Amino acid sequence: MDFIDVINNRRAVNFFDPDKDVPDETLRAMIETAAKVPSSFNLQPWSLIVLRGHEEKTRLQSLAWNQPKVNEAPVTLIVLADQDGWKEGHRFVEKNFQEMITAKAMNEDQRQWFADARTSLYGESEDKQLAFACKNTGFFAMALMLAAKNLGLDTHPMDGFDHDAVRKEFNIPDNYWIPLLLAVGYFKKDMELAPPKWRKTVEEIVVKFH
Numbered sequence: 001m002d003f004i005d006v007i008n009n010r011r012a013v014n015f016f017d018p019d020k021d022v023p024d025e026t027l028r029a030m031i032e033t034a035a036k037v038p039s040s041f042n043l044q045p046w047s048l049i050v051l052r053g054h055e056e057k058t059r060l061q062s063l064a065w066n067q068p069k070v071n072e073a074p075v076t077l078i079v080l081a082d083q084d085g086w087k088e089g090h091r092f093v094e095k096n097f098q099e100m101i102t103a104k105a106m107n108e109d110q111r112q113w114f115a116d117a118r119t120s121l122y123g124e125s126e127d128k129q130l131a132f133a134c135k136n137t138g139f140f141a142m143a144l145m146l147a148a149k150n151l152g153l154d155t156h157p158m159d160g161f162d163h164d165a166v167r168k169e170f171n172i173p174d175n176y177w178i179p180l181l182l183a184v185g186y187f188k189k190d191m192e193l194a195p196p197k198w199r200k201t202v203e204e205i206v207v208k209f210h
């Protein structure tokens with residue numbers, strides 16, 4: 001699909017065909033494509049919990065404004081943003097550093113410089129760590145939706161859930177924020193898709209402060 005078609009045809013769909021499953025390979029392809037998005041220092045502070053079972057999706061639905069799509073979609077993702085994903089000693093920070101050494105983009109002597117650079121950006125406050133985690137994971141989440149559309153899938157992002165209750169129910173450690181849930185599946189053909197929603201114009205988007 002052309003990029004512009006992917007952008008124009010992606011919609012937050014409310015109705016999923018409960019009888020049309022998302023094959024594992026398709027879900028995998030979607031995640032692999034989305035993982036190509038950029039992130040600060042290439043730290044990639046995102047993770048996904050993949051829910052497929054009726055029982056676990058029902059538990060999530062009850063904590064997500066009872067939105068039926070949480071359960072009707074064959075796959076619902078709990079998207080996680082790791083607020084610790086910049087810290088020295090973190091598994092993926094270390095992997096990132098080793099990969100850069102292998103790629104000759106850094107050498108072992110730069111370990112302290114790299115740690116200091118991350119600390120100067122994110123070490124100051126919990127707000128900065130939350131922003132770090134959520135902005136990077138937001139790019140990933142958007143790419144998941146576009147990659148899904150490109151594969152013929154539909155999605156629905158959701159903020160309408162009880163954050164702390166979902167954390168507790170699914171044993172999600174405190175270092176993760178949950179920026180959104182994402183239902184993934186195939187649009188139920190006999191339902192009507194709501195007309196496209198309005199968008200801000202370029203003039204409304206571009207601002208200047210005096």
Ligand SMILES: Cc1cc2nc3c(=O)[nH]c(=O)nc-3n(C[C@H](O)[C@H](O)[C@H](O)COP(=O)(O)O)c2cc1C
Nearest residue numbers: 010011012013067157158159160161179180196197
């Ligand atoms: C982060 C985020 C959270 C959202 N949360 C919900 C939600 O909980 N329930 C819902 O029905 N729609 C939710 N939406 C869908 C938006 O209402 C929808 O994307 C928007 O109205 C534009 O419509 P479109 O995606 O079809 O273009 C959410 C969208 C985003 C990006």
